[in-house]
Amino acid sequence: MKKTALLGSTGSIGTQTLDIVRENGDIRICSLAANRNTELLEKQTREFLPELVCVFDENRAKDFRDRVRDLPVRVVSGMDGLIEAACVPSADIVVTALVGMIGIRPTVEAIRAGKDIALANKETLVTAGHLIIPLVKENGVKLLPVDSEHSAIFQCLQGNRGNRIAKIHLTASGGPFRGFTKEQLSRVTVADALKHPNWSMGQKITIDSSTMVNKGLEVMEARWLFDVSYDQIEVVVQPQSIIHSMVEFEDGAVMAQLGTPDMKLPIQYALYYPERRFLPGKRLDFSSIGQITVEKPDPEVFEALKIAYAVGKKGGNAPTVFNAANEWAVARFLKNKISYMGILEAIHTALDKVPFIDHPSLTEILSTEQTVYEVLHCQQQ
Numbered sequence: 001m002k003k004t005a006l007l008g009s010t011g012s013i014g015t016q017t018l019d020i021v022r023e024n025g026d027i028r029i030c031s032l033a034a035n036r037n038t039e040l041l042e043k044q045t046r047e048f049l050p051e052l053v054c055v056f057d058e059n060r061a062k063d064f065r066d067r068v069r070d071l072p073v074r075v076v077s078g079m080d081g082l083i084e085a086a087c088v089p090s091a092d093i094v095v096t097a098l099v100g101m102i103g104i105r106p107t108v109e110a111i112r113a114g115k116d117i118a119l120a121n122k123e124t125l126v127t128a129g130h131l132i133i134p135l136v137k138e139n140g141v142k143l144l145p146v147d148s149e150h151s152a153i154f155q156c157l158q159g160n161r162g163n164r165i166a167k168i169h170l171t172a173s174g175g176p177f178r179g180f181t182k183e184q185l186s187r188v189t190v191a192d193a194l195k196h197p198n199w200s201m202g203q204k205i206t207i208d209s210s211t212m213v214n215k216g217l218e219v220m221e222a223r224w225l226f227d228v229s230y231d232q233i234e235v236v237v238q239p240q241s242i243i244h245s246m247v248e249f250e251d252g253a254v255m256a257q258l259g260t261p262d263m264k265l266p267i268q269y270a271l272y273y274p275e276r277r278f279l280p281g282k283r284l285d286f287s288s289i290g291q292i293t294v295e296k297p298d299p300e301v302f303e304a305l306k307i308a309y310a311v312g313k314k315g316g317n318a319p320t321v322f323n324a325a326n327e328w329a330v331a332r333f334l335k336n337k338i339s340y341m342g343i344l345e346a347i348h349t350a351l352d353k354v355p356f357i358d359h360p361s362l363t364e365i366l367s368t369e370q371t372v373y374e375v376l377h378c379q380q381q
């Protein structure tokens with residue numbers, strides 16, 4: 001019986017994780033954590049009966065405590081509560097599916113507590129990879145990627161006995177604006193950006209896919225997960241989302257992982273690694289696919305990708321600045337407060353104005369995030 005803590009249980013990855021738990025029937029959910037959606041969280045709590053539930057929002061936590069009074073569950077809140085949910089003693093693996101930098105501290109504490117991590121929170125490695133990777137090694141825990149591309153790379157590396165990676169070909173779908181001109185991009189609306197051609201995901205990541213900020217964050221994640229340099233990671237656009245990523249070895253052989261675009265596969269693979277379980281759903285039908293095409297990302301349209309490489313190579317707190325500025329800007333864009341191109345402008349402004357820190361500590365990473373918000377907020381006044 002796998003014992004799992006699930007942070008971010010009401011989001012897209014969280015609910016799909018619980019689908020897998022339901023379908024397999026041999027995973028125990030020890031703790032759940034969510035931010036605001038207490039209605040769904042209550043249903044999940046009644047179904048999976050965790051011993052601990054964190055409702056991040058303190059006021060909602062009070063109300064939630066009343067609602068589940070009849071259950072043997074402890075309800076906690078805030079960052080301390082989130083850390084408690086991540087470190088719940090009975091769990092041996094933590095699925096970190098929180099959106100944003102809020103996921104970093106609970107992940108650090110879970111690693112320190114000896115838990116394996118099924119990582120679905122990009123910000124953790126993007127902003128704190130230099131701290132997380134040594135911590136993972138020190139504590140002898142597994143860091144299992146849940147993102148489809150990183151899971152693909154991880155799957156391609158199975159059975160590889162110490163052979164070096166020559167190159168990672170990180171695939172991208174190109175999102176809804178592949179082939180657009182800059183002029184067309186300037187007229188993009190929230191509804192346009194939320195229409196992803198292949199993947200069904202949360203709002204923030206869907207916008208990030210359209211700008212390719214998401215791919216930029218994934219490049220930085222791949223650098224840490226697979227210990228390669230930025231020059232060894234190449235982004236290729238694969239519009240049908242059939243190839244989920246590829247690894248090239250020194251002899252030129254390329255291994256790829258293919259499949260239908262279904263996040264349940266990487267989630268289930270991380271939960272049961274190295275076992276492969278039956279997963280219901282559509283299979284690739286090669287006779288009807290016709291063609292799998294690959295192209296270069298257009299640097300004009302996907303400027304964010306170029307910035308991400310520069311930011312990744314610079315290191316220090318630059319990836320944090322990039323990520324926090326994007327997080328701030330996407331939230332504003334979703335509320336129609338800034339334009340689509342305003343997302344890139346915010347990233348440029350923050351990178352210009354926020355002081356650089358080399359080898360930032362966890363505290364400095366978190367304070368950098370605050371500085372970015374302050375700088376952008378002042379700029380807008």
Ligand code: MG
Pocket residue numbers: 147148149218
């Ligand atoms: Mg991805």
